[in-house]
Amino acid sequence: MSKDKAEGADVNAAAALVEDKKKKIRDEWSACLSSLAETRDKLEFSRLYEYFAPRVKAYIIRFGMNPAAAEELTQESMLAVWRKAHLYNRSKASASTWIFTLARNQCIDRLRREKAVEYELPEEEADPDQRHYGEHAVVAQRMEDAIAKLPEAQAQVLYLSYYEGKSHSEIAEQLGIPLGSVKSRLRLAFSKLKAHWGEKSEN
Amino acid sequence: MKISHHFDDATLIAYSSGTLNKGMALLVESHLEMCENCMEQVQTSNRIGGDLLRQIQPVAMKSGSLDQVLSMLDDVEPEAPVVSRSHNAEVPASLVEYIGDDLDALDWKTMGMGVQQYDLKFGGAGAARLLRIQPGVSVPHHTHTGNELTLILRGSYSDEIGRFQVGDVADLDDQLEHQPIVDTEHECICLIATDSPLKFSGLMGKLVQPFIGL
């Protein structure tokens, strides 16, 4: 009995340590990005680049770009980080959140320019092998923190939105559920995440 | 400005994840300019993206990619902070780029029955347009096959949900059939963005739809 308790305490302590470490990493990158605006230090930028560029590239590929275009767009996004660093406000967002929004905007701009041409063409049948890619991606993806605690159906719609750039209607079609269900899952996921984040502040 | 109707969280998540079409994203941005409440929700949604970015399985960049970017750093100027231009407050800054700052100066197309429209012609599925509706006019009962967002820029209207005034948004999907009516002696101008065509119901709708081309 008492042995179990001791082990439980160990597990809790370990979890707290992991949580602590994650927060430290977040804070470190946020501090790094903050000081970049002042110092314009290329070494500091290089550190950010080494950590974030491969992640931004992975994100952009998920969003539907081929690897060559993703490589180029990642470089553009990281250049934007350098150009806009002085607009970064640590009290409003972590470095990863801020860099995510920059990369996302680059993606949207590019996709819109391409889509403007694409719409002229007749619609193609969706590749049947692609249809369930989202579900596999969710299962394969190691999830952490608050998002990991969501029921899979809710995590799945978040992944399809953020990782694959799918609209609500596209998600509804892919999962074979009504549009209203997609929205209610997103709403539920969002309110749970807000409650979780409310307990521990990110910044 | 007192705003009493906001976006559905699901819509703000779609905005944050970058999956709204151009018209709908522009409409969201216009409302965000006026609404701290929704802005805060968007910042929270962006955090989902930030968290996912930290957790994603990285994909290596090509060798030499960092050096390439480093060599470009000296050529780029830090971006100047956005200075909000002075403009007619009736048109949100996000919209000014597309329609200018004077609603009355637009090339309105009359659709009949007290309704005029101005199409932003963004192309693609769905549409973004301004509607200018005279007092007492009611838009035919209609449902939506997808999502429809409305932002009030001038005047007000009422429908089955409530009363919508300047700054308010109506965030509707295919669950709802509604019939807005302009409820003061002043005209109402709103921006409407959809991701698929509207469907009018009833005889009135059948007559009107081909004519106004909504």
Ligand SMILES: [Zn+2]
């Ligand atoms: Zn709002």
